[in-house]
Amino acid sequence: MAACSGSLGLSERLQGLNGLFAIHKKKGPTSADVLNLLKTKLLEEAGMKQDPKKRKKQVLKIGHGGTLDSAASGILVVGIGKGTKMLSGMLSGSKKYTTVGEFGKATDTFDALGMVTKEQSYDHITKADLERILKKYTGSIMQTPPLYSALKQNGQRLSCLIKKGIAVECKPARSVMVYDLSVQDYSPPQFTLNIECGGGFYVRSLVNDLGKELSSCAHVKELIRTKQGPFTLDEHALQEDRWTIDEVVKAIKNCTQLVPCEGQKKLKTEISEQEKESD
CATH class of the missing domain: 3.30.2350.10 (Pseudouridine synthase)
Structure with a gap:
């Protein structure tokens, strides 16, 4: 389990995350499979459980910004919490x-x-x-x-x-x-x-x-x-061994600077509030 500082527990930190970050998808699994694995890893680290059949009552909201074929690998932009609302820009972007x-x-x-x-x-x-x-x-x-x-x-x-x-x-x-x-x-x-x-x-x-x-x-x-979009494989994509709550928090903070449009200020504010609560 990754080390976690501050007064908030792991589950609270995870549920309080809002933003965009990028992960590395390996060749083989579908994009949905990779997203489910990421979600499972984060929930397990936080000691939380999610019934896959109860899609309308997800304890962790997460999505990706553009499917990669199962035979393909590379960068997959992920939205978590309120960040899922910003994924449409990734779908249409370069x-x-x-x-x-x-x-x-x-x-x-x-x-x-x-x-x-x-x-x-x-x-x-x-x-x-x-x-x-x-x-x-x-x-x-x-x-x-x-x-x-x-x-x-x-x-x-x-x-x-x-x-x-x-x-x-x-x-x-x-x-x-x-x-x-x-x-x-x-x-x-x-x-x-x-x-x-x-x-x-x-x-x-x-x-x-x-x-x-x-x-x-x-x-x-x-x-x-x-x-x-503004996310590159070499600079921003988290490898599977770094799919932890601490690493995701860091990635969201670093990637907020890359996110264009009106959502940038909102995400920065949300991240700032999360950090204050963790002090």
């Missing part, structure tokens, strides 16, 4: 990714977790070809989301419906923003891209589209989110 794609194979999920649906030659593709085609995908573009996604149909996620064998409808193409797109490395069949984009953008769809544009096919081998 994000940065580094992705490794592979030409020659397409999968039904557009990533390495899916089943291979097509194989095509990629020997004709040069780095110059890839760099040239990236220009078409920079700026405001129309993009069709993948079927395997967190988007919903009749209140249920498309990915969950597909796994149940239920037919789903492809979502229509929508406008998304790509601020920057460049080739970091090209070692056929693999290629590495650096991407800065806005909300609603799917890296898996981009890689799938690039394969088609270059008369081949492609899927995502690896995906890392390195930045979300």
Whole structure:
């Protein structure tokens, strides 16, 4: 159990937290799984229990600001307490990714977790070809989301419906923003891209589209989110061994300086009050 100073007990400190901070999501679990693990760790440290079936009476309000695929890793911005109301800004804000794609194979999920649906030659593709085609995908573009996604149909996620064998409808193409797109490395069949984009953008769809544009096919081998809004993976994301109440308190205090908009002053005031009560 992490050391905790001040007159407030751990449960009071935890329930009094309000703000945003960032954690590191490992490759494998879903974003929801990671959030549940974080919540469980904090509640256990505070000696508190939460019945998962009683969602309307949560003893600890927590949420995240943008889903990362289970096959992806990187930064996940978390809102706790009143900070959950500020997560909408994270959903629509700028994000940065580094992705490794592979030409020659397409999968039904557009990533390495899916089943291979097509194989095509990629020997004709040069780095110059890839760099040239990236220009078409920079700026405001129309993009069709993948079927395997967190988007919903009749209140249920498309990915969950597909796994149940239920037919789903492809979502229509929508406008998304790509601020920057460049080739970091090209070692056929693999290629590495650096991407800065806005909300609603799917890296898996981009890689799938690039394969088609270059008369081949492609899927995502690896995906890392390195930045979300003002939060960066290297500077702000708490690793799992630091998911403690003390570390979260510090992270919220440090991250308050990064949070834009009118909520900044309110969060600073709330944190200040928490510190006074802990003295």
